[in-house]
Amino acid sequence: MKKSPKHTRRIPLFLLIYLLSMPLTAAEPTAHKPIEPPQSMVHGKVTDTEGQPLAGVNITVESSNQGTISELDGSFTVQAAPDDVLLFTMVGLKPLTMPIAGRDVIILQMEEEVTQLGEVVLNAGYYTVSERERTGSIEKLTSADIEKQPISNPLAPLQGRMPGVYVQQSTGLPGGDFKIRIRGTNSLRPNGNEPLYIIDGVPFPSTAITDSRVGSASVTSSPLNNINPMDIASMEILKDADATAIYGSRGANGVVLITTKKGNTGKLKFNVHLQTGTARIAHNMDLLNTEQYLQMREEAFANDNAVPTPANAPDLTVWDRDRHTDWQDELLGGTAHMNNVQLSASGGNAQTTFRLAGGFRNETTILPASFGVKKINGSLNLNHRSLDGRFNATVTANFVHDQSDMLSGLLLFPALKLAPNAPEPYDENGDLNWADNTWSNPLAELEKKYKSSTANLITNAHIAYRPLPGLELSSALGYNTLSARESQYTPHASIRPSYRAFTPRSANRNTSAVDTWIWEPQITYETALGKFRLTTMAGATLQKTTAQRYVVNAKGFNSDALMENFQAATTLQIYEDSETEYKYQAIFARANLSIDGTYFFNLTGRRDGSSRFGPGRQYGNFGALGAAWIFTNERIFGNGTVLSFGKLRGSYGTTGNDQIGNYQYLNLWSPVSQPYQNISGLAPSRLYNPNFGWETNTKLEAALDLGFFNDRLMLSAGYFQNRSSDQLVGLPLPGTTGFTTVQSNLPATVENTGWEFQLTTKNVETDNFQWNTSMNLSILRNRLLEYPDLENSPYASTYVVGEPLSVQSGYRYTGVHPTTGVYEFEDVNGDGFLSFPDDVQVLGDLSVDFFGGVQNTFQWGGLGLEFLVQGAKQMGTSAAFTFDPPGFLSNQPIEVLDRWQEPGDVANVQRYASTYNAAAFTYYDLLVSDYPLVDASFLRLRNVSLSYDIPLPSRAKIGVRCYLQGQNLVTITNYKGLDPENPGANQIPNLKQYTLGLQLNF
Structure with missing residues (x-):
C-alpha cells in the first residue's frame, strides 16, 4: 500500500509553521532531523454485527503499511500515531477504515460483504475480471457447490449447473469417464472435441493414458479422476471467443480452469472432513419371467418347425424349468460403499500463508466381487508477498495416487440377457458351475484380473514483481506428470472348459506416462487517465509434452499362477513401443479499455506454433474482440429500483485446433501382421502430407445481462454461433494407391448455434432465513453446414449436409406385416427389395435439443x-438394441409379448424365431431403422444436500457441521432402459447414492 499523500504533506507544513513562529533572536540550527509524530500502542477488538469476535482480520496502518492480525477473541494491538488511519480487511467482510483520532482503544464491528456483481471475481486464466465488467462468456462454480456432492471427478458437479455446458457420466462404476461438450461438437474427429484443462496454470491431459488393449475388462478411466475435488477452490468455464482467444488453438473447444485452495491469514486452522456412503442401481428393466420366457422359446421353435435339443435349447431340455433368477439383482444388485477422509491445515500472516492437505478415498462396486478404487491425495500451497506488496510468489503442488482392480460392466449383458432359468453360478463345492458345458457362466468374468496404478503430480511456481506503479512482471513455470501401469490377466479359470484347449491363457500390460512442462513469462501494465482505464498485457508460452507407451501381450503360460511373470510365457507380442513429443509455443497480447466504468473493450491476439503440422504450416494467427456497455449507467436510467443493472455484450474471434495427434503429416510404417518365415517386416500405413494446417473455429456471441430490484433478480440471455472449418480428417483416396485416406484439411464446415438463459433470484433474504434460486436453459443446434463432394467421400453414409453430426440414417420402419409376421420397411426406390443405400433415409439424430x-x-x-x-x-437408442432377436436363447424386455402370432394380427413385435432365418435377419435390419430411436428425455433430481451447523459455545473454539447428501434420487422419464442419460443399455447406469458427512473446523 502506498503512503497517503495527505499525511506526507502535513508533517513538513507543521514544521514550517513552527519554525516561522520562533523568535528571530533564536539560534538557527545547522542541521535538522525529520520530526516523527509520537507513536503509541493502540488496543482494540473486532466483532461481527452480532458481537461475535472476528479472528484473522488484517489491520494495517495506512501511513506505514505496517500492521497486525486480530487474535482468536478479536483483540489486536498495533503501534501508530494519534492521527493515523487503520484499515481493516477480511475476505467475506466489507473493508473498513477507522481514524485513530488520538484514541488508545478502538472497538468496532465489521459487516458481511453482500455479493454484488462487481465483487464476484472471475478467473479468465491469464487475468481476472469482475462479473460486472466482463465482456466474455465465463461460468463459475465454487468449492461450496463442489463439496455438496459426494463425487470423485471434478466434472460431476458441473452437471445441470451451467448453460452451454453438457456433462454426461459414462458409467456408474467408480473411476468412470465423463464426456463434456462446451457449446456442442465442433470437429468431425471424435477425439477433436475435448476442451482444454488448466489446473493452477498447468495444462492437463484430456484423454486417458490407460489402454483399451489392456484394460478391455476395466472401466474407461477419466484422467480427471486424478484430481481431488476437495482441493478445488473454483472452476471456471470459458466459452466464447473473447474468453478463449487468450489460449489460442488450445481453447477451440472451450477451456476448463481449475484453481486449487490456498491458505488464509490468521492462526493455524485445521479442517477434518469425513464421508461415508452407499450406492445402488436405481431401478431394473422389466424382463420376462421364467414362464413368459419359456413360452417365448417354445413358440419360436414352433414357428420354425424345429425341435429343441440339448445343443440348441438347453433352457428347454436340460435346465430346471421351475427355476427363476433375477439376474439383474444377482449380478448388479450389490451395494457399493464409499469412505473418504480429508485433512487440511492452513494459516499465515499478512505476508505468508500456507495450506497443507491430504486424504484417502475408497470406493467399491455393485458387482458381486470385492473390486474397487483406492486413492490417496496430498496438496501444498505457499504464498508470500513482500512488506511493500511489490513482490509476490506462489508455489502449489497437488499429488494423487490411485490403485484400481475395477472390472468394467461386462456383467451388464448377462444380467439382461441370461435366461431366467439358467443354472446356479456355483456348485455345491463353491466352484464355478459350467452345467456340463451347456452355458457360459457369467461369474467366470470375475476370475479375470485387472490392476492398475496411476500417479499424478501437478506443480506450479508463479512469481510477480511490481517495479513501478501499474507495471507488473511475472513468470509462471509448471510441470505435470501423469503415469499409469496396468495389467490384465485371462486365466483358464475364466474360460469355458470346452474352449480351453484352443484358448490359451493371456496377459496384457501397459506402461504409459505423459510429462508436460510449461513456462509463461508475462508483463502487465495498467494506467488511468480521467475516465479512461487501460490494462495491457503481453506474454509468451513455451510448452512441451512427452508421452511414452509400452503395450505387450503374453500367451502360453503353463499355469494361472505364473501369469504375472511374462518370462513364463511362450509368446510375447509388442503391440506398441512408442515415445512421442509435442511442442507448442505462442506469443499473445491483450488490451482492455474501460471508459467511465460504462464502456469496455477487450482486444486479444495470439500467434501459435504447433509441432503437429509440417514445415511452413506450423504457425497460425488468432484473435478476438469483446465489448460491453453497461447502459444503466447512462443518465436516462437514473437510479431506478426496478432495473438496477443492464449490460449489452458481444464478442467475435477465431481460434484454432490441432487435436490430431502427433506426427500425422509424416510417413508411417508399421509391422506386418503376418511375419514371413518368422521374420517381421514393415509396411507403409500412412502417407506423407505436410500441406494440411490448422482447423479454424470462428465464434460469434451477443448477450444481454439484466438486474432487477437491486440485483435480487439477475437474468442473462445470449446467442452464439460457432463455425469450425478446414476439418482435419481423412481425405479419400482411390484404392489403387494402397491407402483409403490421407490426413488433410477437408472443405467441410460444422456449425453450432444456440441460446443460453440463466436466471438467479434472491427470493427471501432476512436475518434468519434465506432462499435463493438459480435456473439455466440451453437450446443448441448442431449441423454440418457444408461438405463438398460428400457423396463420394468415406463419410457418405455417416453425415448429411444440413443435419447434425449425430444424424442417424437408415431404413424407415413401417410395421409388422399382418400376413408374414415380419418387420417391414419403406421401399424408397420401389424395386420390391430393401437395398443399401437406395432405401436409406434420414431418420433423426441423437443430439440433445435442450x-x-x-x-x-x-x-x-x-x-x-x-x-x-x-x-x-x-x-x-432403445434398450432393445442390446438384445438378440426375440425367440433366441436370450431374455427379452417384457414388451416383446406384444408379438405377431397368426395371420391378421396387428402387433409391434414380429414373430419369434429360434435361429438365424429370414425373420431373424430382418430383426437386424430393424436395428438400423428408426425403430430403435426413442425419446430419452429425462428430469432427474441430481443432488440433494441437507446440512446443519451445530451451535457450540464460543469457548469451544471448534465448528461442527454434519450433512446428508443424495445423488440421482429420482428420475422421471419415458425411457424403458436402465438410464436415459446413457441410452442403449450398454453401460452400468448412474447409481443412486446416499452420503453422510461430518466437517470439523478448529
Missing part, C-alpha cells in the same frame, strides 16, 4: 437445504 437445471438453496440459521433438478430433451 438441457438445463434448477437449483434451490435454503438457509435457516444453521440448517441448510439445497437440491438440484437436471433435465434434458433428447433422442436415444
Whole structure:
C-alpha cells in the first residue's frame, strides 16, 4: 500500500509553521532531523454485527503499511500515531477504515460483504475480471457447490449447473469417464472435441493414458479422476471467443480452469472432513419371467418347425424349468460403499500463508466381487508477498495416487440377457458351475484380473514483481506428470472348459506416462487517465509434452499362477513401443479499455506454433474482440429500483485446433501382421502430407445481462454461433494407391448455434432465513453446414449436409406385416427389395435439443437445504438394441409379448424365431431403422444436500457441521432402459447414492 499523500504533506507544513513562529533572536540550527509524530500502542477488538469476535482480520496502518492480525477473541494491538488511519480487511467482510483520532482503544464491528456483481471475481486464466465488467462468456462454480456432492471427478458437479455446458457420466462404476461438450461438437474427429484443462496454470491431459488393449475388462478411466475435488477452490468455464482467444488453438473447444485452495491469514486452522456412503442401481428393466420366457422359446421353435435339443435349447431340455433368477439383482444388485477422509491445515500472516492437505478415498462396486478404487491425495500451497506488496510468489503442488482392480460392466449383458432359468453360478463345492458345458457362466468374468496404478503430480511456481506503479512482471513455470501401469490377466479359470484347449491363457500390460512442462513469462501494465482505464498485457508460452507407451501381450503360460511373470510365457507380442513429443509455443497480447466504468473493450491476439503440422504450416494467427456497455449507467436510467443493472455484450474471434495427434503429416510404417518365415517386416500405413494446417473455429456471441430490484433478480440471455472449418480428417483416396485416406484439411464446415438463459433470484433474504434460486436453459443446434463432394467421400453414409453430426440414417420402419409376421420397411426406390443405400433415409439424430437445471438453496440459521433438478430433451437408442432377436436363447424386455402370432394380427413385435432365418435377419435390419430411436428425455433430481451447523459455545473454539447428501434420487422419464442419460443399455447406469458427512473446523 502506498503512503497517503495527505499525511506526507502535513508533517513538513507543521514544521514550517513552527519554525516561522520562533523568535528571530533564536539560534538557527545547522542541521535538522525529520520530526516523527509520537507513536503509541493502540488496543482494540473486532466483532461481527452480532458481537461475535472476528479472528484473522488484517489491520494495517495506512501511513506505514505496517500492521497486525486480530487474535482468536478479536483483540489486536498495533503501534501508530494519534492521527493515523487503520484499515481493516477480511475476505467475506466489507473493508473498513477507522481514524485513530488520538484514541488508545478502538472497538468496532465489521459487516458481511453482500455479493454484488462487481465483487464476484472471475478467473479468465491469464487475468481476472469482475462479473460486472466482463465482456466474455465465463461460468463459475465454487468449492461450496463442489463439496455438496459426494463425487470423485471434478466434472460431476458441473452437471445441470451451467448453460452451454453438457456433462454426461459414462458409467456408474467408480473411476468412470465423463464426456463434456462446451457449446456442442465442433470437429468431425471424435477425439477433436475435448476442451482444454488448466489446473493452477498447468495444462492437463484430456484423454486417458490407460489402454483399451489392456484394460478391455476395466472401466474407461477419466484422467480427471486424478484430481481431488476437495482441493478445488473454483472452476471456471470459458466459452466464447473473447474468453478463449487468450489460449489460442488450445481453447477451440472451450477451456476448463481449475484453481486449487490456498491458505488464509490468521492462526493455524485445521479442517477434518469425513464421508461415508452407499450406492445402488436405481431401478431394473422389466424382463420376462421364467414362464413368459419359456413360452417365448417354445413358440419360436414352433414357428420354425424345429425341435429343441440339448445343443440348441438347453433352457428347454436340460435346465430346471421351475427355476427363476433375477439376474439383474444377482449380478448388479450389490451395494457399493464409499469412505473418504480429508485433512487440511492452513494459516499465515499478512505476508505468508500456507495450506497443507491430504486424504484417502475408497470406493467399491455393485458387482458381486470385492473390486474397487483406492486413492490417496496430498496438496501444498505457499504464498508470500513482500512488506511493500511489490513482490509476490506462489508455489502449489497437488499429488494423487490411485490403485484400481475395477472390472468394467461386462456383467451388464448377462444380467439382461441370461435366461431366467439358467443354472446356479456355483456348485455345491463353491466352484464355478459350467452345467456340463451347456452355458457360459457369467461369474467366470470375475476370475479375470485387472490392476492398475496411476500417479499424478501437478506443480506450479508463479512469481510477480511490481517495479513501478501499474507495471507488473511475472513468470509462471509448471510441470505435470501423469503415469499409469496396468495389467490384465485371462486365466483358464475364466474360460469355458470346452474352449480351453484352443484358448490359451493371456496377459496384457501397459506402461504409459505423459510429462508436460510449461513456462509463461508475462508483463502487465495498467494506467488511468480521467475516465479512461487501460490494462495491457503481453506474454509468451513455451510448452512441451512427452508421452511414452509400452503395450505387450503374453500367451502360453503353463499355469494361472505364473501369469504375472511374462518370462513364463511362450509368446510375447509388442503391440506398441512408442515415445512421442509435442511442442507448442505462442506469443499473445491483450488490451482492455474501460471508459467511465460504462464502456469496455477487450482486444486479444495470439500467434501459435504447433509441432503437429509440417514445415511452413506450423504457425497460425488468432484473435478476438469483446465489448460491453453497461447502459444503466447512462443518465436516462437514473437510479431506478426496478432495473438496477443492464449490460449489452458481444464478442467475435477465431481460434484454432490441432487435436490430431502427433506426427500425422509424416510417413508411417508399421509391422506386418503376418511375419514371413518368422521374420517381421514393415509396411507403409500412412502417407506423407505436410500441406494440411490448422482447423479454424470462428465464434460469434451477443448477450444481454439484466438486474432487477437491486440485483435480487439477475437474468442473462445470449446467442452464439460457432463455425469450425478446414476439418482435419481423412481425405479419400482411390484404392489403387494402397491407402483409403490421407490426413488433410477437408472443405467441410460444422456449425453450432444456440441460446443460453440463466436466471438467479434472491427470493427471501432476512436475518434468519434465506432462499435463493438459480435456473439455466440451453437450446443448441448442431449441423454440418457444408461438405463438398460428400457423396463420394468415406463419410457418405455417416453425415448429411444440413443435419447434425449425430444424424442417424437408415431404413424407415413401417410395421409388422399382418400376413408374414415380419418387420417391414419403406421401399424408397420401389424395386420390391430393401437395398443399401437406395432405401436409406434420414431418420433423426441423437443430439440433445435442450438441457438445463434448477437449483434451490435454503438457509435457516444453521440448517441448510439445497437440491438440484437436471433435465434434458433428447433422442436415444432403445434398450432393445442390446438384445438378440426375440425367440433366441436370450431374455427379452417384457414388451416383446406384444408379438405377431397368426395371420391378421396387428402387433409391434414380429414373430419369434429360434435361429438365424429370414425373420431373424430382418430383426437386424430393424436395428438400423428408426425403430430403435426413442425419446430419452429425462428430469432427474441430481443432488440433494441437507446440512446443519451445530451451535457450540464460543469457548469451544471448534465448528461442527454434519450433512446428508443424495445423488440421482429420482428420475422421471419415458425411457424403458436402465438410464436415459446413457441410452442403449450398454453401460452400468448412474447409481443412486446416499452420503453422510461430518466437517470439523478448529
